[in-house]
Amino acid sequence: MxxxxxxxxxxxxxxxxxxxxxxxxxxxxxxxxxxxxxxxxxxxxxxxxxxxxxxxxxxxxxxxxERHTDEQYCTPQPSINVDGVLDFSVLFSFDPLLRSEMFAHTLEPLKEHLSNAHQFGVIEDIIVISGTLEMLVDEQWCELLAGDTLRFRADQPHGYRNNSNIPVIFHNIIHYPA
Amino acid sequence: MxxxxxxxxxxxxxxxxxxxxxxxxxxxxxxxxxxxxxxxxxxxxxxxxxxxxxxxxxxxxxxxxERHTDEQYCTPQPSINVDGVLDFSVLFSFDPLLRSEMFAHTLEPLKEHLSNAHQFGVIEDIIVISGTLEMLVDEQWCELLAGDTLRFRADQPHGYRNNSNIPVIFHNIIHYPA
DNA sequence: ACCACTTGTGCGTTATAACGCACAAATGCT
DNA sequence: AGCATTTGTGCGTTATAACGCACAAGTGGT
CATH class of the missing domain: 1.10.260.40 (lambda repressor-like DNA-binding domains)
Structure with missing residues (x-):
């Protein structure tokens, strides 16, 4: 307790x-x-x-x-294919101490993925690894190149889009309310 | 207050x-x-x-x-050359709300970087983007391939090593005590 | 062993958190 | 406007947090 x-x-x-x-x-x-x-x-x-x-x-x-943890991992995570649009693997599963989780995503050419609002207070980080990613945030599209990052409130609808002809690879971190 | x-x-x-x-x-x-x-x-x-x-x-x-934040970023960060061994750029600077920061690193072939212990309670995540990275944790070297991740307590001495002949690119997230 | 000092615990007192209740103020309906 | 209901505030009472102090228990030195 x-x-x-x-x-x-x-x-x-x-x-x-x-x-x-x-x-x-x-x-x-x-x-x-x-x-x-x-x-x-x-x-x-x-x-x-x-x-x-x-x-x-x-x-x-x-x-x-808060309870403190003392674990270590040295293991790759499996890739999970959701719907053929946004393929992703879990880099770090949800940790109640850090209140975050991290995924690696591949978005195929000319594909788009829209996301509903997460729960109140959720913050999302985007790190583009390769390709050019477009993000829909605050009802506006924003273009991110490889190496670019974005931090936004994910408790609103948002989207991911690849308008190029090569796959986009990006990581995202979901931070749950602290 | x-x-x-x-x-x-x-x-x-x-x-x-x-x-x-x-x-x-x-x-x-x-x-x-x-x-x-x-x-x-x-x-x-x-x-x-x-x-x-x-x-x-x-x-x-x-x-x-905790105080709540409401900011958004859509800006790439500059690259900083520290000592020719470990070149890095800031992906997300320290955020007092999330209590974390994130960097992108390039470790040149046959180079090694040793790090002193951070303050008590610090946790570090490693995400290998390309190449093969070796990590020194708990006085043992651990090999990570591209796509692999590691989470460890960084309030102890630790190290990074590239024993291959191509550069290693990896990201790390530093989580300060929650 | 004896003594001095440190450390942690328990007790009684004081301060304040937490409560139930009455009522002033605000809101909504006719 | 008048009335009924809801909402938030203030007050007095009860429960408990927080304190200072005495002392039992533990530790270290001779």
Missing amino acids: LEGIIAENVKLQRKSRQWSLSQAALETGVSKAMLGQIERQESSPTMATLWKIAKGMQLPLTALI | LEGIIAENVKLQRKSRQWSLSQAALETGVSKAMLGQIERQESSPTMATLWKIAKGMQLPLTALI
Whole structure:
């Protein structure tokens, strides 16, 4: 549960700095008794208190509220053919810690792919690897060359188009609301 | 300040659902009086209360604690030559919301680049675009072909190596502690 | 072993979060 | 306009966060 995650993170961050509860109290401006309560899950801190702790430890707030991972991968992903227009493979599947996923796409010549709006707050990155990609964003088409990038809000309808006679290869990263 | 961000986010999320304070109280299990206090910045909610709100609104916690952005880019980035071994360009510069940045690299034949440990908690993604890249992670070399990916903890020393006679092109994403 | 010091815990007190409820203000309908 | 209903605010009460302090437990040095 959340209290357990916060407890674990606060203790881990404090120990990794080799701070006693007293030292942590000095650095954060939160009493040592309260830090102890938090670490033992005996109390749910207010946002103001958690902010003080994060600030004293020079961390973003999210370092204290999220579960941490420790995995490594060294594996290629299989290619998945969706509809013959936009062929893609998964480069990194969705990770709840980073709240993002990444795909590699191939868009055939003279093909177009329209996408519905994602959920509110989703941001999408485009990296063109080869060819010339046209993107429909804010009801306007924008041309991207190999090496170009685009970041846009994907919680609106958007599209991908290849008006050339060679395939376009691009990567996209979907960032879910932080 | 944090209280202002939380107030703004809670109100925005409630209004976008067209919920009154009473409806939001029903959905989240937090009293309407408290929701009103939060939105008017008259109180700093505990983590347990904020979690209830996020859960009732079907949001991750971070949707309530972070400032939101609304920008778009459609611009290529310049190439930067560091030391003749690892040539790179910035694909996406550091974004405090997403807490990540992305680069495109070219590693010349028979060259090696060693990197010191980043700050605690940093995660790095590697996407090999062309050629064969060797990565040093956990004191072991790992070979990646074009299209392969790797995710690893970059808060330890690591390295990049090209043992072939053609340049390697790869992208990397640096994720700073969430 | 003994002693000094540090560290973490528990307790009682104070401050404030969180609540239920009454009611003022706003909205919609006739 | 008048009335009914909804919405948001303020108040007093209850629950709990946050604190200072005493002290038990742990650690290190002689």
